[in-house]
Amino acid sequence: MLQVYDTEITSRLLLGTAGYPSPTVLSDAVRASETQIITVSLRRETAGGKAGGAFFELIRELGTKILPNTAGCHTTKEAVLTAKMACEVFKTNWIKLEVIGNHDTLQPDVFALVEAARILSNEGFEVFPYTTDDLVVAERLLEAGCRVLMPWCAPIGSAMGPQNLSALRSMRAHFPDVPLIVDAGIGRPSHATTVMELGFDAVLLNTAVAGAGNPAVMASGFAKAIEAGRLAFEAGMLEPRDMAVPSTPVIGKAVFS
């Protein structure tokens, strides 16, 4: 069981809704993942258009919690306004706060992120900040009112997997009581297992599932990988050794010569 703000969830997989070949494939993937939280966004509606309404119905039928994002925002002002508009539409005070600072890496502008997090937290939002693995930024986000942190492990959509395990370990060690959700850069189930073995609380995926040959099967695979990593963390793992150690007892071994 994981608690994020005042909500308890049993699935440690959060799933994005972008990039699927069709709405049906998206629905199948969400169900296969057994996720309880999906991410969505807001975009301009065309005059006379009903696309947003159709998508709205689709996600409501899925029955999960909805975590709107501020994807594409580059300033504090944009992100704060988008969060308020998302609240208006989705009737939730949850917001996945993204303030992008670099076009190539989609790295967050952590200065604007902290500022936006403070404003939104003060207005009653429960902020899920997309951040880096920088400990000082994490401290500032917590001071700003965040009670969940969502560090990247690699650039969004890169599928590179964890690029700085040492930093992720430090983050886990420094914030033992803060829910930590790896937000970006996961490409394979083994990547998800790796970060879960480090003690991260959950993983947020999108492209790795949506871009798979069979998104529903991949969603199920990720769910199992995440659970495996969590179980390993809870069980306690062996530390690697430099030398071989026989697993079969040596005592009592027959002597034939």
Next chain:
Amino acid sequence: MNLNVNGDEHEIACSTLAELMAALDYEGSWLATAVNGELVHAADRDGWRLRDHDRIEILSPMKGG
């Protein structure tokens, strides 16, 4: 009145945000609106007076990661 709606210029006769949305066939409980960078709640659109060169954003749910 000249209004910018979702980035497009419109020359249109209307006095409130609700009238503008009706004129351009924006309809649905899933829409969120902002005028000049400020959120306008759905309940306030009827009384929200528009002015020349206002910038209006009308957003709706979209897939996202």
